[in-house]
Amino acid sequence: MELxxxxxxxxxxxxTLDPEGFWARAADQLPWFRKWDRVFEWNFPTFRWFLGAQxxxxxxxxxxxxxxxxxxxxxxxxxxxxxxxxLFTYAQLRHEVERIAAALRGMGIQKGDRITIYMPLCPExxxxxxxxxxxxxxxSVVFAGFGAGALIDRIQASGSxxxxxxxxxxxxxxxxxxxxxxxSALETTGHSVTxxxxxxxxxxxxxxxxxRDIFWSEFLARAADQWGGYISMEANEPAYILATSGTTAxxxxxxxxxxxxxxxxxxxxxxxxxMRPTDVWWSTSDIGWVVGHSYIVxxxxxxxxxxxxxxxxxxxxxxxxxxxxxxxxxxxxxxTSPTAxxxxxxxxxxxxxxxxxxxxxxxxxxGEVLNAPAWEWLQKQVLNDQIPVMDHxxxxxxxGPVIGNPYGLTMIPIKPGSAGIPLPGMEIAIMTPEGxxxxxxxxxxxxxxxxxxxxxxxxWGEPERYGWDYWKRIPNxxxxxxxxxxxxDEDGYVWFAGRADEVIKIAAHRIGTIEVESAILKHPAVTExxxxxxxxxxxxxxxxxxxxxxHGYEPSPQLRQEVLETIRRELGPVAVVGDLNFVNMLPxxxxxxxxxxxxxxxxxxxxxxxxxxxEDEGSVGEARQAWQQMKAEITGIPAEDVISS
Ligand code: AMP
Numbered sequence: 001m002e003l004x005x006x007x008x009x010x011x012x013x014x015x016t017l018d019p020e021g022f023w024a025r026a027a028d029q030l031p032w033f034r035k036w037d038r039v040f041e042w043n044f045p046t047f048r049w050f051l052g053a054q055x056x057x058x059x060x061x062x063x064x065x066x067x068x069x070x071x072x073x074x075x076x077x078x079x080x081x082x083x084x085x086x087l088f089t090y091a092q093l094r095h096e097v098e099r100i101a102a103a104l105r106g107m108g109i110q111k112g113d114r115i116t117i118y119m120p121l122c123p124e125x126x127x128x129x130x131x132x133x134x135x136x137x138x139x140s141v142v143f144a145g146f147g148a149g150a151l152i153d154r155i156q157a158s159g160s161x162x163x164x165x166x167x168x169x170x171x172x173x174x175x176x177x178x179x180x181x182x183x184s185a186l187e188t189t190g191h192s193v194t195x196x197x198x199x200x201x202x203x204x205x206x207x208x209x210x211x212r213d214i215f216w217s218e219f220l221a222r223a224a225d226q227w228g229g230y231i232s233m234e235a236n237e238p239a240y241i242l243a244t245s246g247t248t249a250x251x252x253x254x255x256x257x258x259x260x261x262x263x264x265x266x267x268x269x270x271x272x273x274x275m276r277p278t279d280v281w282w283s284t285s286d287i288g289w290v291v292g293h294s295y296i297v298x299x300x301x302x303x304x305x306x307x308x309x310x311x312x313x314x315x316x317x318x319x320x321x322x323x324x325x326x327x328x329x330x331x332x333x334x335x336t337s338p339t340a341x342x343x344x345x346x347x348x349x350x351x352x353x354x355x356x357x358x359x360x361x362x363x364x365x366x367g368e369v370l371n372a373p374a375w376e377w378l379q380k381q382v383l384n385d386q387i388p389v390m391d392h393x394x395x396x397x398x399x400g401p402v403i404g405n406p407y408g409l410t411m412i413p414i415k416p417g418s419a420g421i422p423l424p425g426m427e428i429a430i431m432t433p434e435g436x437x438x439x440x441x442x443x444x445x446x447x448x449x450x451x452x453x454x455x456x457x458x459x460w461g462e463p464e465r466y467g468w469d470y471w472k473r474i475p476n477x478x479x480x481x482x483x484x485x486x487x488x489d490e491d492g493y494v495w496f497a498g499r500a501d502e503v504i505k506i507a508a509h510r511i512g513t514i515e516v517e518s519a520i521l522k523h524p525a526v527t528e529x530x531x532x533x534x535x536x537x538x539x540x541x542x543x544x545x546x547x548x549x550x551h552g553y554e555p556s557p558q559l560r561q562e563v564l565e566t567i568r569r570e571l572g573p574v575a576v577v578g579d580l581n582f583v584n585m586l587p588x589x590x591x592x593x594x595x596x597x598x599x600x601x602x603x604x605x606x607x608x609x610x611x612x613x614x615e616d617e618g619s620v621g622e623a624r625q626a627w628q629q630m631k632a633e634i635t636g637i638p639a640e641d642v643i644s645s
Contacts, residue, residue, distance in 0.1 A: 001422070001492050003412075003421050003422075003491065004412065004413075004421075005406075005412045007406075007409060008410055008412060008421060011424040012422065012424060014424075015424050015425040015426075019040070019425070019427075019450060020039040022424075023263065024039045026453075027050060027259075029266065029267075030266055031064050034052070034054035035053055036050040036053035036235065036259075039051075040451075042451065045471035045478075046458055046463070046466065048236045048457065049235060049260035049453045050235040050236075050453075051235065052235075054232045054234060054235070055232070055233060055258050055259055055262065056133070056134065056230050056231060056232060056233050056258060057233075057239045057258045057261070057262050057302075058131070058133040058134035058230065058239075059230045060262060060302055061130060061297075061298060061301035061302055062075075062090055065090050065304050066091055066094060070304060071089060071090050071091030072089050073090055073277070073306070074088070074089055074090075075090040075093045075307065076088045076306070076307055076308075077308045078122065078123045078308075078311070079310050079311070080122075080310070080311040081173070081311065081313060081321070082170060082312075088123065090304075096123075097130045097134060098131075098227070099220055099223065100124075100128055100131035100220070101132075101134045101227065102224065102225060102226065102227040102228075103219050103221075104132065106222035106223045107195070107219070109161075110135075110136075110137065111135065111233075112237075113137045113161065114137070114139070114161070115138075115160050115163070116139075116141075116154065116160040116164070117129065117132075117287075118144055118151055118163060118164065119164055119165055119166050120144045120166055120168075120169035120311050121287050121296070122166065122199070122201075122311055123309070124199050124216065125287055126287065126297055126309065130297070132240075133240065134230045135231055136237070138158075138239065138241055139240045139241075140160060140241045140242065140243075141287050141292075141293070142154045142243070143286060143590055143591070144165075144178055145169075145171075145590040146288075146612065147181060147612055148181050148182075148184040150251075150612035152188045153251050154243050154253075155193060156192075157243070157250070158241060159192050160193060161192055161193060161194050161195070162195050162197060163186075163193050163196045163197070164196075164197045166178050166199040166200075167199070167202065167203040167206045170311055172312070172313045172316045173316060173317070175202065175203075179206050179207065180207065182196055183207060183209070195214065196209070196214075197214055197216060197219045198213060198216065200215055235257060236259060236260070237257060238255045238256065238257055238460075240256055240293065241255055241256075241460045242290055242293060244395070244397060245395075245396060245589060245591060245593065252462070252465065252469070253459060253460035253461070254397045254459065254460075255457060255459065255460055256456060257457065260454060260455075260457070261399050262298070262302060263454070264399050264452060264453040265294045265299040265302070265399055265400040267453075268299075268400040268401045268404075268423060269300070269400075271406050271408045271423060272392060272401045272405070273333060273335070273408060274407050275300065275408070276305070277304035277305055278305075279305040279332045280305070280308060280330050280331050280332050281305045281307050281308065281331075281332065281333045281335075282326070282329075282333070282334050284310065284334065284336040285335070285337070286591075289396075290394075290396040290399065291367070294454075295335050295400075296309055308325070314343065315347070319351040320354055322344065323354065326355060326357050326359065327355040327357065327359070330359040331359060331360060332360060332361050333361060333363075334360065334363045335363075335364045335365075335366070336364070336365055337366065338365055338367060338369065338370045339367065339592030339593075341365060341370065341375075341378050342527055345377050345378075345527055346550050346551050347551065349377070349382050357383070360387055361387055362387055362388050362390065363378065364389075365392070366401070367593065369417065370416075370419075371517065371521045373518070373521040374521065375414075376416060379414075388405070388411065388414060390404065390405040390407060390420065391405075391418070391420065392419055393419040393484075395482065397455065397470070398448075398455055399454030399456065402428065402448065403426070403494045404419065404420040404423050405420045405421075406420075406423055406424060415489075417518060418494060419493075419495075420493060421491075425452050427449040427450045428446060428447065428448055428449065430442070430444040430446060430486060430487060430488055430494075431444050431445055431477070432444050432445070433474065434474075435474045435479075438487065438488075440490050442487055443510060443512070444485070444487070445481065445483070445484070445485060445500050446484045446486045446494065447474065447477070447480060447481055447482060448480035449479050451480070469481075483500055483501070484496055484497075484499060484500060485498055485499065485500040485503050485512050496512070497511075497513070497514050498513035498514040502533075504541050505533065505540050506540065506541055506543070506574055507539045509574045511574065513532065515575075516571065516575060517594075519567045520545060520567060522566050523563045523566040525550055526547055526548070526549060526550070526563065527548050527550045528594075529547050530545075530594040530599050531545045531599070532544050532596045532597075532600040532603060534603040534604065535604075536576075543575060543578060544579050544599065544603040544627070545579070545580045545581065546581050546583050546586055546599055546623055546626070547581065548582075548585060548586060555582035563580060564580060579627070581626035581627055581629075581630050583622050585616060585618070586599075586619060587614055587615075587616075587619040587623060588614070588615045588616075588619070589613045589614065592615075595611075598614070598620055598623070602620065602623045603627055608620055
């Protein structure tokens with residue numbers, strides 16, 4: 001593959017010609033207790049990196065910096081939507097982590113044991129993650145916005161003995177009571193949990209089950225000794241497991257290791273994000289997601305940055321909140337999601353004008369495509385084109401970015417709507433489901449042709465599923481199947497079209513959901529859009545669109561017509577829209593991804609299936625109501641007359 005930028009091309013070539021040498025040089029940037037005997041071994045489908053090397057991810061995040069005299073440098077800034085702030089230096093953070101590590105050992109937790117963390121993004125949760133990894137145990141963080149069903153599924157899949165939770169988490173001015181959700185999850189029989197540890201933050205009335213539940217202070221008192229050690233781990237031993245965002249009832253737990261994972265996220269922290277120890281880095285995600293693991297906790301600390309953790313809703317107490325945080329703490333880099341950008345876009349750029357954003361050097365976005373209009377708003381209206389806003393692509397399984405702008409090495413021109421180019425060390429291709437390579441411009445499935453260090457080498461307890469779900473989906477090609485539909489352009493940029501199984505097939509054309517949504521967002525009244533295909537006797541499928549308007553706009557037949565015209569102008573007559581529904585919110589996962597399969601169920605008049613990970617169940621009812629109303633309008637009228645073409 002030829003990339004437009006000569007520096008990026010050189011890095012790419014170095015990695016392709018000698019991948020093992022390339023990644024060994026990257027690994028040399030990190031401290032090791034003992035170096036590897038072999039760089040890489042691939043026993044298809046699984047693989048190992050840095051075989052025989054000894055390390056510890058949590059040690060490298062803390063002790064390594066303290067030993068080189070950085071103990072007084074701020075490691076963690078915690079803020080919540082109530083205005084509370086707590087700061088920890090590297091030395092203070094290690095002190096707390098050591099106490100927790102000793103308590104975990106006092107509770108009988110040993111190397112290889114799993115614990116579940118169902119806690120808000122608070123300092124204790126971050127410390128607990130680091131303490132777990134420090135003693136060689138394995139954490140499984142479950143997002144504290146999930147309900148009891150999703151929680152018990154993940155507890156059972158991990159086989160955890162301990163569950164850590166808090167009395168409450170803060171969300172939009174409310175307290176969400178977490179402990180009760182744990183109680184309800186544990187009513188299910190057949191799980192392995194023996195103890196629940198509760199961090200009490202505000203409430204005196206936490207229901208506790210005697211013999212099973214203890215408070216955080218009692219947990220700390222279980223420390224058998226003042227143990228200040230750490231466990232040396234072989235590079236391929238797991239540091240943590242984390243459920244993928246797949247929405248099947250049985251969660252898949254991706255494994256991330258001490259060695260390869262460190263090398264991958266550290267390298268991409270430098271090459272893609274240009275992270276440096278002088279950074280005040282703010283990733284607006286949550287520890288419940290991989291972004292929170294890799295770019296709130298582990299990579300910023302591996303690099304020696306100050307990482308900022310914010311608990312709460314970004315627009316609470318008001319839409320000025322995120323911009324005020326940037327000014328107050330001198331934030332230099334932001335990692336956020338398109339959903340967050342679109343949320344703030346609803347309020348316009350006014351709130352950002354009240355703060356001084358001059359400390360900010362760059363903004364990154366991932367999780368979904370950063371549609372061109374949302375990019376333009378942030379880049380031009382809010383940031384006055386002074387600093388770059390860059391999309392990049394990855395998955396829970398990849399641990400860190402795969403496609404992006406190699407900003408830390410050389411900045412490539414931003415093409416709004418594209419996620420960028422393959423980052424150094426990433427060998428990717430676009431293929432048909434049969435394994436034929438697609439030409440530039442031709443849509444196919446994004447595949448990864450060779451493992452890189454932070455790619456998950458296993459699914460916890462499911463070796464067969466790992467092979468079948470990722471490496472054997474395209475017959476005889478031995479490539480990793482990402483499940484995303486995309487095309488490459490002549491300059492090597494990747495353009496995502498949506499999940500491969502959600503592509504809409506209209507007559508002979510295959511249109512990605514993202515392409516239609518991006519077109520809809522071009523209308524100035526629209527802030528969000530989610531689309532799906534529904535069967536049509538003439539064309540095979542036509543588009544059903546669900547549209548959220550910005551503040552100050554009301555749905556009307558005229559506005560509907562205008563949006564339809566925008567789609568037609570952007571995509572041409574092939575994008576046949578069967579119905580366009582106005583709603584106040586879209587069904588989204590708790591991580592902000594539009595649940596298009598729920599929209600599909602709505603327009604097919606079916607039950608939505610598993611919605612344990614949904615942000616707001618009310619969104620399903622709303623979509624259903626809008627669709628029923630629309631159906632009543634279009635019933636009896638031939639499809640030809642209601643479509644936009
Ligand atoms: P998760 O494992 O929850 O991080 O979700 C990974 C999925 O999110 C990917 O397979 C894509 O479908 C989607 N995704 C992540 N980043 C992007 C991006 N920049 N552009 C388009 N889709 C993205």
